[in-house]
Amino acid sequence: GLPARVRIHEVGPRDGLQNESAVVPVETKAEFVRRLAGAGLTTVEATSFVHPKWVPQLADAEQLFPMVSGLPGVRLPVLVPNGRGLDRALALGAREVAVFASATESFAKANLNRTVDEALAMFEPVVTRAVEHGLRVRGYVSMCFGDPWEGAVPLAQVAGVCRRLAEMGCDELSLGDTIGVATPGHVTALLDALGEEGVPVSRLAVHFHDTYGQALSNTLAALRHGVSVVDASAGGLGGCPYAKSATGNLATEDLVWMLDGLGIETGVDLGRLTATSVWMAEQLGRPSPSRTVRALSHK
Ligand code: HMG
Ligand code: MG
Secondary structure: OOOOEOEEEEOHHHHHHHHOOOOOOHHHHHHHHHHHHHOOOOEEOOEEOOOOOOOHHHOOHHHHHHHHOOOOOOEOOEEOOOHHHHHHHHHOOOOEEEEEEEOOHHHHHHHHOOOHHHHHHHHHHHHHHHHHOOOEEEEEEEOOOEEOOOEEOOHHHHHHHHHHHHHHOOOEEEEEEOOOOOOHHHHHHHHHHHHHOOOOHHHEEEEEEOOOOOHHHHHHHHHHOOOOEEEEEHHHOEOOOOOOOOOEEOEHHHHHHHHHHHOOEOOOOHHHHHHHHHHHHHHHOOOOOOHHHHHHHOO
């Protein structure tokens, strides 16, 4: 069966905007977060407290977070890779953080300048301290399906990293298809493997990038398997202008269109969400790649 309700974990302001080549003014980012909340999204990943040289697009996290942190009823998770990141998030009163591990050595090195084990060792005290502060902690696992350097990623390798993050105390694990190569059978196989590893499906979220147009099919496979938290980015934001193969996340509008059709509750107003993405596309100077945004805005 399918879940009666899905919680959408909106990542546009973080995963989407971290990939923009142009600098988006902090006022525009704050307005984006406010409009997403106004459209009914209850979890909006706002920014990252990472090294500003590694992700200059989000170097304004200290300015942005206080501009949006007062929104009632909205969870605003932020990415923190290490103790320095957690310090910065705690100083601003963040209530929810995410660490981000990799299932592959190549991406751990590229994204975190660490081996897989070194990255997990870096996260452990961060998760412990966040839990002590009463924060909710999400653990991302990138490259769960395929890796641009290593190809297909063995299920056991992914399951091992997931189990270690769960044991550390992460409340939720988000399975990342960073380069969007997953297909539904692979999703089902990974979820089966995680079940065998003892990771309960109630703690899982899925995070699909839409490179090959499979994100929605993959999501449906995950819903059928009992997953009820889905990551998406408004308008399908994301993608690096210098790497043609990299694209944005599953568009939140495409997801809501499907869930509405299935009678699955999300609390999201598709009209207001689409208007937000049309507005954001104007700010960025190019149209949204989301089919649903295009269909609804040309009506
Ligand atoms: P490093 O160069 O190894 O850093 O980078 P370090 O630990 O050696 O520290 C070097 C200096 O950086 C020190 O300063 C630190 O204080 C400073 P110094 O003492 O030399 O003056 N520093 C910081 N400053 C501010 N904030 C911090 C911070 N940390 C250290 N948090 C590091 C290691 C982890 C910091 C770096 O690799 C990094 O920031 N990486 C982040 C990369 C990133 O954000 N990637 C995108 C998010 S992941 C993603 O998009 C995937 C996802 O969407 C899921 C999916 O699709 O798969 C989540
Ligand atoms: Mg991502």
